[in-house]
Amino acid sequence: MRALYRCLWLTRALEERLETIFKQGHVVGGLYRSLGQEATAVGCGYALAGGDWIAPSIRDLGALLARGLDPREVLRQYTARGSSLCAGKDNTNHFTVPELGILGPISPLGTQLCVLNGVALSFRTRREPRVCLTFQGEGASRTGTSHEGFAMAAALNLPIVVVIEHNRWAFGTPSTAVAAVEQWADVAGAYGVPAGTVDGNDVLQVYDAATQAIARARAGDGMTIIVAETYRMLGHAQHDAQKYVPEHELGEWLDHDPIRSFADYLLEFGFESESTLEDIRSEVALELDAATDEILAEGYPPAEEARSRVYGDSxxxxxxxxxxxxxxxxxxxxxxxxxxxxxxxxxx
Ligand SMILES: Cc1ncc(C[n+]2csc(CCOP(=O)(O)OP(=O)(O)O)c2C)c(N)n1
Incomplete structure (x- = not known):
C-alpha cells in the first residue's frame, strides 16, 4: 500500500512538474494530464506481472510508472531531448519499451486495442501465460475500430483486459452525448464477455478488479472489460480551459480526489502515519528536482538526425x-x- 501511495503521488507530482516546465517553455508540444484519474492507471499498472504488456492512453502515466518507467524518461520525452526514447521526435508518450512491456499509444482513437490483440494473439500462439491490458476513454470506445477490437478479442478469447476510463468528457463532448447506455459496462453484453464497474478513484478497488481480470485472462478464460468511473479534472490538454464544464461538476469530483481519499484511508486504519506519507512526498520532490535539473541540461538532437528513425534508417x-x-x-x-x-x- 505504501508503494501504491508513492506511485500515485509520483504520478501527480511528475505531471505538476511537467506543467511547470511547460509554462517555462521547456515542453515541446502539448501536455495531457491525468489529474483525478491517477488511481485507475496506477491500480492497473500495479496488478500486471513481469512479461505482461500494457497499452496506455494519454491519461495513464501512472500505469507506466507502476511498470517501472524511470520518471527521467518522461521528462526527456516531453522536452524532446536527443536522448529521449523517441530521440526528440515525439513530445508525449508515444513510445514503446519492450523491456517493460509498454506499447505506445496510437493517436487514432480505438486502433490501439486492435494492435494489442495482435500482441495477445502472439502470447496465445506461443502458449505463453502472458496478459495484455489496455485503456480507452469512453470516447475512444465509441469508435468503429474499437468495436472491431472488442469483437475480435472476445471471439478469439484473447488474454486481454480492457479498462474503459469513463471520465465524463471526450475533449468537449460529454459522455451522455455519445451513448444511450446508463451503465457503460452494459456495452460488454454485446461482446459476450464479463464486465464490471469500479470506482476508478479508489486505487484498491481498481487493483482488485484488475488482479481478478488479469488472473482470468492468464487462466485462458479470455477478455474482461472493466469500467472505471472517474473524472477528468482538467481540460483535454493544457490548451483547453474546459470552459464547457459546469462548475458544480468539478466541485463534486474535487471531494472525491483519489490520492487524498487513499491517504485518509491509510491514516484512518493505521496503515501509515502522517510523517511517513510526508517523507514519501518529500522524497519524490527531491527525486524530481534532481531529474529535472539533469534532463534540462541535456541537449536537443543534432539536426543531422532529423531524418533518421522516421521511415527506417536503412x-x-x-x-x-x-x-x-x-x-x-x-x-x-x-x-x-x-x-x-x-x-x-x-x-x-
Ligand atoms: C479517431 C479519432 N478521432 C478523434 C481524435 C481526436 N481526439 C484525440 S483525444 C480525443 C478525446 C478522447 O476522449 P476519450 O477517448 O473519452 O479519452 P479522454 O481524453 O477523455 O481520456 C479526441 C476527440 C483522434 N485522436 N482519433
Missing part, C-alpha cells in the same frame, strides 16, 4: 510510393523526400 534514399512526382508545369520544383528518385537522388 532506406533513407528509397522511393516512397505516396510521394508525389513533379507536377506538370512545376518540374523545376523539388518534390518528394529529399534524396528520393522523384526529386534529386544523391542530393541532400
Amino acid at each position: 532506406a533513407l534514399d528509397a522511393d516512397v510510393p505516396w510521394t508525389r512526382g513533379p507536377e506538370p508545369g512545376y518540374e523545376g520544383l523539388t518534390s518528394g523526400r529529399p534524396g528520393s528518385p522523384a526529386s534529386h537522388r544523391g542530393g541532400a
Whole structure:
C-alpha cells in the first residue's frame, strides 16, 4: 500500500512538474494530464506481472510508472531531448519499451486495442501465460475500430483486459452525448464477455478488479472489460480551459480526489502515519528536482538526425510510393523526400 501511495503521488507530482516546465517553455508540444484519474492507471499498472504488456492512453502515466518507467524518461520525452526514447521526435508518450512491456499509444482513437490483440494473439500462439491490458476513454470506445477490437478479442478469447476510463468528457463532448447506455459496462453484453464497474478513484478497488481480470485472462478464460468511473479534472490538454464544464461538476469530483481519499484511508486504519506519507512526498520532490535539473541540461538532437528513425534508417534514399512526382508545369520544383528518385537522388 505504501508503494501504491508513492506511485500515485509520483504520478501527480511528475505531471505538476511537467506543467511547470511547460509554462517555462521547456515542453515541446502539448501536455495531457491525468489529474483525478491517477488511481485507475496506477491500480492497473500495479496488478500486471513481469512479461505482461500494457497499452496506455494519454491519461495513464501512472500505469507506466507502476511498470517501472524511470520518471527521467518522461521528462526527456516531453522536452524532446536527443536522448529521449523517441530521440526528440515525439513530445508525449508515444513510445514503446519492450523491456517493460509498454506499447505506445496510437493517436487514432480505438486502433490501439486492435494492435494489442495482435500482441495477445502472439502470447496465445506461443502458449505463453502472458496478459495484455489496455485503456480507452469512453470516447475512444465509441469508435468503429474499437468495436472491431472488442469483437475480435472476445471471439478469439484473447488474454486481454480492457479498462474503459469513463471520465465524463471526450475533449468537449460529454459522455451522455455519445451513448444511450446508463451503465457503460452494459456495452460488454454485446461482446459476450464479463464486465464490471469500479470506482476508478479508489486505487484498491481498481487493483482488485484488475488482479481478478488479469488472473482470468492468464487462466485462458479470455477478455474482461472493466469500467472505471472517474473524472477528468482538467481540460483535454493544457490548451483547453474546459470552459464547457459546469462548475458544480468539478466541485463534486474535487471531494472525491483519489490520492487524498487513499491517504485518509491509510491514516484512518493505521496503515501509515502522517510523517511517513510526508517523507514519501518529500522524497519524490527531491527525486524530481534532481531529474529535472539533469534532463534540462541535456541537449536537443543534432539536426543531422532529423531524418533518421522516421521511415527506417536503412532506406533513407528509397522511393516512397505516396510521394508525389513533379507536377506538370512545376518540374523545376523539388518534390518528394529529399534524396528520393522523384526529386534529386544523391542530393541532400
Ligand atoms: C479517431 C479519432 N478521432 C478523434 C481524435 C481526436 N481526439 C484525440 S483525444 C480525443 C478525446 C478522447 O476522449 P476519450 O477517448 O473519452 O479519452 P479522454 O481524453 O477523455 O481520456 C479526441 C476527440 C483522434 N485522436 N482519433
